[in-house]
Amino acid sequence: MKAKYSDLFKEIVKSYYEGEFEEKVQSLLEDPSVKKNELANVISTLCGVQLDLTDNYITDLKRAIESYKAGHKVVNKVKVCSMDCMNDDGETICQRSCPFDAIFIDEETKTSSIDGDKCTDCGFCVEACPTDSILDKVEFVPFIDLLKDKAPVIAAIAPAITGQFGDDVSIYKLRSAFKTMGFAEMVEVAFFADILTLKEAVEFDRFIQDKDDFMISSCCCPMWVGMLKRVYNDLIKYVSPSVSPMVAAGRVIKILNPNSKVVFIGPCVAKKAEAKERDLLGDIDYVLTFAELKDIFEALELDPRKMSDDFSAEYASRGGRLYARTGGVSVAVSEAIERIYPEKYKMLTTAHADGIKECKKMLSDIKEGNIHANFIEGMGCIGGCVGGPKALIPKDDGRDRVNEFAANSEIKVAVDSEVMIKVLNKLGIDAENNFKKKHRIGSFEREFLD
Numbered sequence: 001m002k003a004k005y006s007d008l009f010k011e012i013v014k015s016y017y018e019g020e021f022e023e024k025v026q027s028l029l030e031d032p033s034v035k036k037n038e039l040a041n042v043i044s045t046l047c048g049v050q051l052d053l054t055d056n057y058i059t060d061l062k063r064a065i066e067s068y069k070a071g072h073k074v075v076n077k078v079k080v081c082s083m084d085c086m087n088d089d090g091e092t093i094c095q096r097s098c099p100f101d102a103i104f105i106d107e108e109t110k111t112s113s114i115d116g117d118k119c120t121d122c123g124f125c126v127e128a129c130p131t132d133s134i135l136d137k138v139e140f141v142p143f144i145d146l147l148k149d150k151a152p153v154i155a156a157i158a159p160a161i162t163g164q165f166g167d168d169v170s171i172y173k174l175r176s177a178f179k180t181m182g183f184a185e186m187v188e189v190a191f192f193a194d195i196l197t198l199k200e201a202v203e204f205d206r207f208i209q210d211k212d213d214f215m216i217s218s219c220c221c222p223m224w225v226g227m228l229k230r231v232y233n234d235l236i237k238y239v240s241p242s243v244s245p246m247v248a249a250g251r252v253i254k255i256l257n258p259n260s261k262v263v264f265i266g267p268c269v270a271k272k273a274e275a276k277e278r279d280l281l282g283d284i285d286y287v288l289t290f291a292e293l294k295d296i297f298e299a300l301e302l303d304p305r306k307m308s309d310d311f312s313a314e315y316a317s318r319g320g321r322l323y324a325r326t327g328g329v330s331v332a333v334s335e336a337i338e339r340i341y342p343e344k345y346k347m348l349t350t351a352h353a354d355g356i357k358e359c360k361k362m363l364s365d366i367k368e369g370n371i372h373a374n375f376i377e378g379m380g381c382i383g384g385c386v387g388g389p390k391a392l393i394p395k396d397d398g399r400d401r402v403n404e405f406a407a408n409s410e411i412k413v414a415v416d417s418e419v420m421i422k423v424l425n426k427l428g429i430d431a432e433n434n435f436k437k438k439h440r441i442g443s444f445e446r447e448f449l450d
Contacts, residue, residue, distance in 0.1 A: 009046045009138060009292070010299035016144050017300065025058050038079040045076050048139040048286075068142035071281060074121035074272040080111045081133040097128035099223070099356045099380075100230060120226045121276075122380070123269025127389040136269045139286040140296060143261065147182030152259055155186040156249040156284075158266030159193065159324035160385040163401025164290050164392045165297075165304050172309035177302055179310065189264070190320035192252060193219070193245040193332070194414035195424065197319055199444050200329070201336035203240040204375060205344050214366075214374040218242050218448075219329050222274040223380025224359060229448055232363045238376075241445045243280070245323060246271060250283035251443045255427060261285040265293055267388030270380070279447050289390030314410040315419040321406040325399045326354035326384035329377045335413045352377040354384055 008028075015024035025043060029036055040053035049064040050072060051057070083105075085093040092112050095103045102118035103125060105111070114125075114134075126136050146153050155178040157171070165174065171188065178186040196219050207215035216239045218225055228235055243251070250262045263286045264271060275284040288296075297304060319332030330350040338345040351373035353362040359378040365371060381387040386398030393401075411417050424430070429440050 004132060005042065005046065005135060006291075006295050008042065010295050012043065012046055013140065013144075013296055013299040016141055017148075022058050022062070025061065029057070035079070041076070041078040042135065045078055045135045046138050047141040048137050049142075050076060050137070065142050068139075070285065071276055072137070073116060073119070074136050074269065074276070075114065075119060075123060075126060076135055076137065077112070077114055077133060078135045079131075079133050080109065081129070081131045083111060085130050093128050093130060094125040094134060097124045098122075099124065099227070099360075120223075120230070121270065121273030122223055122226065123272075123389055126269060136272065138288075138292055139272070140288060140292060143263065143286050146261060150182060150184075151261065152184045152257060153182070153261045153263060154253055154257070155183045156189050156192075156246065156253070156262055156264045157186060158246070158264070158268075158271075158385060159188070159190040159321050159328075159402065160267050160388065160391065160398060161265065161290065162321070162324070162405040163398060164267075165294070167401070169304045170309060172311050173304050173307040175310040175312065176307035177297065177304040180302060180307070181296070181300065183263075184260070187249065187253070188316045188321075189245045189249050189266075190316035190323065191417075191420065192248040193320035193323040194317050194417055194420050195248055195252075195444065196242055196245050197317075197329075197332045197336050197414040198340075198420075199242050199441065200240055200333045201340050203242065204333065204337055204348070205341050207238070207240070208344060208347060208374055211347070214238060214371060214376060215240055216366075216376045216378075217329055217333070218244075219377075220244055220323055220385065221379045221381075222268070222270040223356070224378040225274075225448070226270070227356075227359060227363065227378075227380075231360070232367065235363065235366060236448055238366075239448065241447070243283075243444055243446045244274065245320075246274065247280055247283045247446070248444055250275075250285075252423065252427070254283070255443065256423075263288060265290065267385055267391040268381070269389060290388075290392050291390040294392060313419070315417065316409065317411040317414045317417055318406045318409040319412070319414050321402060321409060324385045324402040326379050326382075327352045327377070328384065328402075330375060332414060333375065336415055339413060339415050348375060349373040350375045350377065352379070354379045354387070355382040356380055 015021045037053050044051035102115045106113040125134050175186040218240050246264045264284050265288045267290050272287040275287050322328030353359045383395035387395035
């Protein structure tokens with residue numbers, strides 16, 4: 001989050017926790033130096049809603065927060081910009097950052113605008129904008145009351161979280177921090193990546209029958225899926241119909257604990273948009289980024305470095321934890337294929353790309369028949385999730401921390417996870433055999449709707 005918005009967000013969070021929210025918003029709007037309309041847009045966005053300034057703004061804002069619904073756009077233009085960043089070709093920085101050409105210059109207002117039909121809410125423009133004119137909605141305030149009431153809210157942390165809050169902050173310290181905030185529990189999404197690893201191995205066996213067949217993995221990255229749906233739609237037939245580990249986490253947790261709410265925490269703005277897709281709506285209730293979590297910790301004066309370790313039994317594998325970096329899905333699925341389908345493993349050739357430019361190049365090559373692999377993986381951010389726009393440490397450091405944490409895992413290959421087998425049994429799935437039966441695996445599949 002940009003520095004000026006970060007400080008404002010922390011003020012809002014602190015005031016909401018302390019029961020002084022209305023007074024804080026009132027004082028912010030009474031500042032004579034601010035543009036009230038723009039500030040009202042920013043405040044509502046930081047509260048997870050979209051609301052223009054009205055005569056009853058504070059009352060309307062509280063009502064909007066209390067009646068929060070997940071199905072809204074994530075990225076919002078919060079103020080008119082100067083367009084000083086326009087290059088010689090007449091393109092602004094935000095235009096150049098958008099992979100889907102969703103930003104255009106409005107000839108009437110003479111400023112950049114977002115085409116809602118083209119926008120995928122990936123958030124690249126949020127990070128690129130030099131004037132802080134574009135902001136993604138922050139979904140923390142809408143569920144603060146749930147935390148204060150000790151409702152069953154589960155924090156599902158992305159594999160990329162390793163090392164983000166310091167080398168000395170273990171996932172067990174983070175577990176303590178989440179519980180101190182009011183979460184009922186914290187779980188590693190890497191565990192649900194293990195389940196998807198098993199499913200992708202089964203999908204590979206289904207897709208690959210001879211040397212000319214290939215499969216495109218749909219795991220992990222909403223940007224990758226977005227490119228396939230919007231730009232390379234004719235390749236969809238080669239895409240595994242699997243949900244992402246984030247969605248699998250939400251679905252499994254809610255099957256096992258129907259009254260729970262699930263909050264995903266990761267380095268990616270696009271995950272906020274994924275949670276709002278029509279066929280996935282309701283699987284994940286809220287999404288926070290690492291940058292937002294850092295601000296929340298600071299607003300609540302909660303230092304994870306000083307927390308005691310809240311240990312749990314080991315349940316996520318090396319492979320699931322490697323999903324955080326580019327090539328990690330390929331490693332995990334390859335190892336599972338080797339164990340389950342040794343003959344098919346002899347046919348396996350993987351290829352992966354990271355970053356929008358490289359992903360587009362690889363998909364274009366596939367369309368043109370220039371394909372030299374049969375398991376294809378793509379991630380929209382350079383370096384994979386560790387290179388996400390809301391990561392707190394450089395991508396290379398994030399990759400190294402993930403590799404180290406994964407290497408130290410007690411469980412190496414997903415199929416060896418006894419906890420995973422027990423959870424699948426509770427879902428009525430007998431490991432890889434039932435993954436071949438469509439009526440048993442609905443929790444781990446999706447439809448790629450337009």
